[in-house]
Amino acid sequence: MNYPLLGTPKDSLDTPALCIDLPRFEANVDAAAALCRQHGVAWRPHAKCHKSPDVARRVVEAGAIGLTCAKLGEAEVFAAAGVSDLLIANYVVGPAKISRLVALAQKADPIICLDHLDQAEPISQAMVAAGQRVRAVIEIDLGMERAGVPPTAALPLARRLAALPGLRLVGIMGYEGHLLLVEDQREKAARIAEALGQLVATKERMLAAGLDCSIVSCGGTGSFPFAVAQPGITEVQAGGVIFMDAFYRHRCHIAGFEYALTLLTTVVGRPAPDRAIIDAGRKTMNIELHAPLVRHRPDIVVDRLSAEHGCLKLAPTAQDLKVGDRLELIPGYGDFTTVLHNCFYVLQHDRLVDIWPLAARGKLA
């Protein structure tokens, strides 16, 4: 399979094709950057949702201070693409990775994330041996009960990390991920404020103890409008907001951003009057967090997905759908959809204007 020529009309792209609508994408990027500026908060959007150096360059041009990465391997890709200020929001453990981190710190300025002395000591030793220091933040558990130290345990750890010669402790991070789906929006705001308030209180304790806490990082897409408004935080990580999806809009109730990521599909089977089969299944998109939506067709529902078959349920008004008809889907959850693809097809005025590889896809280590 060859790549399609630039200029190809959307309707002629082979399917399934994961598409970015460039004007809607740029509007989202600008809106996210503006919202952060308005609140005086820096934007360090997570790159795990796109894995694309092309997207990275555009968010940095729009004012992002750098990127958040989920893995060291992602940070390596973005450093090679020229982004220096990279927060690795996960733990770097083991001799192979520590060697890679030392190499990365020679060409970029990463920030590592820690919640345990056992992660920190080998890194500090390796950095000292290489004549380097690496910036570090402590992860605080804000109630998600995944990783991180409780707010009350941060100060003792901070003191020990600050004493390690290969590290430069610069702040803290937390993630309010357990609050994204609080349905009542006033309750959601209150609970996020309470959780992030613990993060900011931790910062105050660190500052009072004479420790550096110039970075207070938090804020995913599903809590973005609440996180930016929190006094005392310094940066937000919301990344998926550049694409938007059904999960963020309908389950997290995030407004003000457009559906910029879509999946072109073709109807390949019509086995029953109320059922159609499309050429996209669970190896092409994600259905667990929210079913994909059919753009402009509320009378067509994505009912279930096999590996490479998608079953659509058709209302009576949609039963004239034929083999060969094309549909545009809005991903249920963009983040778990993008990583199944090798590239984004970038569209403007319904024509292909660029192809952006997901260069960091599969960089799991």
Add this chain to the structure above:
Amino acid sequence: MNYPLLGTPKDSLDTPALCIDLPRFEANVDAAAALCRQHGVAWRPHAKCHKSPDVARRVVEAGAIGLTCAKLGEAEVFAAAGVSDLLIANYVVGPAKISRLVALAQKADPIICLDHLDQAEPISQAMVAAGQRVRAVIEIDLGMERAGVPPTAALPLARRLAALPGLRLVGIMGYEGHLLLVEDQREKAARIAEALGQLVATKERMLAAGLDCSIVSCGGTGSFPFAVAQPGITEVQAGGVIFMDAFYRHRCHIAGFEYALTLLTTVVGRPAPDRAIIDAGRKTMNIELHAPLVRHRPDIVVDRLSAEHGCLKLAPTAQDLKVGDRLELIPGYGDFTTVLHNCFYVLQHDRLVDIWPLAARGKLA
């Protein structure tokens, strides 16, 4: 990140790493081929579970007659790797794909799958225009209510397909996928026999009508032992059996095959006495169909997965687990795990002996 050198010990591979244990893999391949031979049934294993030309060559060397593919793009990769007899168990629709199918038919001998005249006619026309014919099978719905025609509707469609000059109708296929999880094994056997009996009855009607039905294809990994025993079928598609996984063993109760696919991970966080964090989440493995298992450690349970964090629940006997410790996981569902990776690390006697790229990964069109 560079690839590790061949000869690297398993314990030194950077993680997460998706590994194939070569002796266990070869034992599974041999056992699957032998089971088919014993029943006088051909083996056409599905390639969607591995996407790897290296795996493809090994199953063909072990006696597979060819491969089943989920997408035209996969078939193109395997044709380029030298496999000719390729069943595309999905529908090929749209001008771009039909052009590609014509090209594929010039260098391989694919079989397409059809359940509607609207799929068939454009393909027949294109094949005639190119001076070619392509083999075709009709998909029969055995009760899964996904794609395919009901058994009773097969004959009229078969007659019309047989009249299309660009096609050569050679048989039928069906998938008993709705019966994989029938818990009682005697009931499972009976229901699969009943479903596949409808497939074989369809063949009898086609033969009686003077139509070719030399291929009767069915049989996924979750029903493999029952499918091979069905009189009248000619080939089975079971592919995941070469790897085995927790879903097939514990939910489908498939015995006689070893866990050949594992995922090496590292403990990167110890936030609570009974909780550990590993460097693998939902972008590295799949948890929906069955949780991954921790090899040789029944006292450690994969509790939940975020995108790139895995949360383990530790029994009291496992609470000495430290940051940096390594664990080997058995995928919950191999098929949705493999496609998240760029390559398999092939191990023998716990040393790296080969690296097999998933060359057909992301070939979704």
